Amino acid sequence: MAELEIRQVAGEAMVAAMYPLTNYAFRASPPFPDREEWGEMVRHREGVTCFAAFDGDTSVACAESTAMTQNVRGALLKMGGIWGVATHPAARRRGICRELLLRLLSAMHEAGEAVSGLYPFRESFYERLGYVTFPQWREATFSPLALAPLLKLDLDGEVELALVGDGLDAYYEVTAEAQRGAHGMALITAHGMVPSSTDKAWIAIARSHGVPVGILLYTLAGEHVADFTMRVARFVTLSSLGRYLLLQWIARHVDQASSVEVKLGPHDRIETWLSDLKPHVATEPIAPMGRVVDVAGLGGLRVGEGGLRVRVRDPQCPWNEGAWRLEGADGALQVTRLVESAIVDGELSIQALSALVYGTHDPGDFAFRGWATLSEASISTLRRVFPPMLPHMYTRF
Numbered sequence: 001m002a003e004l005e006i007r008q009v010a011g012e013a014m015v016a017a018m019y020p021l022t023n024y025a026f027r028a029s030p031p032f033p034d035r036e037e038w039g040e041m042v043r044h045r046e047g048v049t050c051f052a053a054f055d056g057d058t059s060v061a062c063a064e065s066t067a068m069t070q071n072v073r074g075a076l077l078k079m080g081g082i083w084g085v086a087t088h089p090a091a092r093r094r095g096i097c098r099e100l101l102l103r104l105l106s107a108m109h110e111a112g113e114a115v116s117g118l119y120p121f122r123e124s125f126y127e128r129l130g131y132v133t134f135p136q137w138r139e140a141t142f143s144p145l146a147l148a149p150l151l152k153l154d155l156d157g158e159v160e161l162a163l164v165g166d167g168l169d170a171y172y173e174v175t176a177e178a179q180r181g182a183h184g185m186a187l188i189t190a191h192g193m194v195p196s197s198t199d200k201a202w203i204a205i206a207r208s209h210g211v212p213v214g215i216l217l218y219t220l221a222g223e224h225v226a227d228f229t230m231r232v233a234r235f236v237t238l239s240s241l242g243r244y245l246l247l248q249w250i251a252r253h254v255d256q257a258s259s260v261e262v263k264l265g266p267h268d269r270i271e272t273w274l275s276d277l278k279p280h281v282a283t284e285p286i287a288p289m290g291r292v293v294d295v296a297g298l299g300g301l302r303v304g305e306g307g308l309r310v311r312v313r314d315p316q317c318p319w320n321e322g323a324w325r326l327e328g329a330d331g332a333l334q335v336t337r338l339v340e341s342a343i344v345d346g347e348l349s350i351q352a353l354s355a356l357v358y359g360t361h362d363p364g365d366f367a368f369r370g371w372a373t374l375s376e377a378s379i380s381t382l383r384r385v386f387p388p389m390l391p392h393m394y395t396r397f
Contacts, residue, residue: 165198
């Protein structure tokens with residue numbers, strides 16, 4: 001294979017570069033899906049940056065990121081969501097994907113995106129690039145019969161049913177409001193949060209006095225009447241009332257669906273929602289991952305009191321390298337770059353800093369992961385400044 005050329009592509013050139021690679025990598029094949037339909041799905045996304053490697057006129061690898069926002073410890077930060085990382089089999093194991101991802105991280109930095117997230121094909125590969133693992137999505141399966149007692153409740157609200165394309169305004173309203181209070185929740189700035197085909201899912205919108213308080217995105221699957229499976233892809237509520245309005249809506253399908261499958265975040269304790277529900281809960285195999293892209297952009301996160309000086313190691317993003325002071329004052333993180341010769345309290349890899357920011361790992365674990373050199377006093381300070389949290393990415397991309 002000749003020397004490759006890496007370049008940024010957009011529009012139809014991006015569709016042409018991605019189509020054979022991503023469909024070979026992420027779908028059962030042959031055949032490939034209809035090119036025009038697939039291309040329309042890609043064109044539907046806004047704020048996409050794509051780098052591709054070419055052997056002559058033929059694309060052999062590609063990687064994309066989409067402009068998103070993410071709640072990180074109460075601060076709404078710009079985020080780059082990486083997706084569609086694919087390489088032709090003949091070009092694999094040559095470091096091409098790594099180079100494309102480094103180009104994306106640089107582009108994110110230039111765009112002011114302080115953090116990045118992704119769903120990995122292999123965690124260890126992305127960990128070497130600075131990403132840390134989040135808790136896994138969960139899927140709960142249960143019988144709607146268990147929800148039948150909720151049909152006796154007179155709740156202060158109603159549920160509206162529509163095809164998802166007709167309920168987009170309510171979907172965006174509910175998810176944007178939910179993001180304000182949900183650590184780790186990432187949203188694409190426009191579109192892409194729901195199926196690109198607007199008639200392939202139902203949306204149940206719970207309202208109280210006309211105000212949306214929850215949404216349920218689902219399909220009914222199966223071949224036999226009264227034995228359908230209700231597959232809930234999104235269950236988002238803004239209040240307890242919203243939750244029980246939507247659970248009551250599920251209960252109304254007791255004579256239509258014999259089972260319900262609900263996708264949930266790691267913080268959703270469905271087993272506590274109603275007695276005798278007895279859900280079977282399983283984790284999904286692919287856990288999302290997150291990374292700090294710009295240390296300087298972390299100011300304003302909600303943190304505990306205390307501070308220390310650290311030297312950050314980030315060979316993939318050299319703008320993060322060096323000495324920094326991280327200090328929690330009046331509940332907010334203050335980030336200050338120090339002179340290179342500054343005396344520091346410890347050394348953090350970008351993996352360690354990302355784990356602290358997202359709250360996914362105890363700093364006492366860092367030495368065992370090869371992520372940091374810290375004294376016991378520094379570990380205690382980091383625990384106070386960055387108490388553990390449970391991030392949930394929410395959006396799949």
